[in-house]
Amino acid sequence: MSPSKSQDALPPGQHEIGSLPRFGLPDYMHRFPSETKLAGLDIGGDISQPCRLSQELESLQRVDQESDFHCVTTWTKRNVRWSGYRFSEFFETLVRPKAEGDFSFVIFRAQDGYRVGLQLADLLQPDVLLADRLEGKPLPVANGAPLRLVAPAHYGYKNPKHIASINFYREEFIYRKGLSRVIDHPRARVALEERGMYFPGRFLRWLYRPMIGKTRRQFEKALQDHLAQTDQAS
Ligand SMILES: Nc1nc2c(c(=O)[nH]1)N[C@H]1C(S)=C(S)[C@@H](COP(=O)(O)O)O[C@H]1N2
Numbered sequence: 001m002s003p004s005k006s007q008d009a010l011p012p013g014q015h016e017i018g019s020l021p022r023f024g025l026p027d028y029m030h031r032f033p034s035e036t037k038l039a040g041l042d043i044g045g046d047i048s049q050p051c052r053l054s055q056e057l058e059s060l061q062r063v064d065q066e067s068d069f070h071c072v073t074t075w076t077k078r079n080v081r082w083s084g085y086r087f088s089e090f091f092e093t094l095v096r097p098k099a100e101g102d103f104s105f106v107i108f109r110a111q112d113g114y115r116v117g118l119q120l121a122d123l124l125q126p127d128v129l130l131a132d133r134l135e136g137k138p139l140p141v142a143n144g145a146p147l148r149l150v151a152p153a154h155y156g157y158k159n160p161k162h163i164a165s166i167n168f169y170r171e172e173f174i175y176r177k178g179l180s181r182v183i184d185h186p187r188a189r190v191a192l193e194e195r196g197m198y199f200p201g202r203f204l205r206w207l208y209r210p211m212i213g214k215t216r217r218q219f220e221k222a223l224q225d226h227l228a229q230t231d232q233a234s
């Protein structure tokens with residue numbers, strides 16, 4: 001059984017869409033990765049030997065997975081085909097030997113400045129991947145090149161694209177301030193509709209849903225402009 005592949009009912013408050021759009025928080029709409037091929041992945045935080053990995057990833061077992069992808073704004077793309085490496089194997093094989101002690105919290109930093117924290121226990125689930133391929137092709141810029149996290153049980157905002165570094169910490173801490181803290185639930189589990197902090201998931205559905213169309217169009221337009229520019233430059 002592949003995790004999260006389903007014909008069954010959608011999670012609470014979600015509706016299905018036909019393709020996986022380029023999507024995200026408006027702040028990141030016009031920001032793009034400078035490296036679209038994996039040059040290096042910085043491993044840091046409370047790690048005794050911080051390091052930069054690149055080729056090492058290829059020593060891990062490649063895993064193909066079909067899973068549903070759920071954005072907190074209520075859209076879902078079903079049966080997305082990813083390929084990459086299990087986060088748990090990555091952690092045990094490449095990180096653990098460089099680290100002393102126990103970790104419980106992880107912060108991802110992305111090339112576009114995006115930053116997000118997850119609990120290590122959630123990342124060690126078997127359906128969590130560091131993905132570098134989508135639908136049989138290298139991950140496109142739109143969906144996270146060169147490397148992104150896929151954590152199907154958690155809303156899209158816990159699935160960082162364009163990963164630049166992965167930082168491991170002994171204890172969880174507050175890494176966001178102000179309004180962006182309100183929208184970040186520490187776990188953001190889709191099945192429990194943990195869309196955000198303080199406000200119930202059912203309320204946030206209603207708040208987010210009207211934003212989908214415009215956000216999608218703006219993200220797509222920004223991508224087309226970016227691709228046209230990079231074409232010209234090369
Ligand atoms: N680096 C980065 N990762 C990100 C985001 C972003 O803006 N920047 N947006 C998040 C949100 S809110 C969603 S829904 C998904 C969207 O993934 P997609 O563009 O492949 O559909 O990426 C998540 N990861």
Ligand SMILES: [Mo]
Pocket residue numbers: 023024071072073156157
């Ligand atoms: Mo999202």
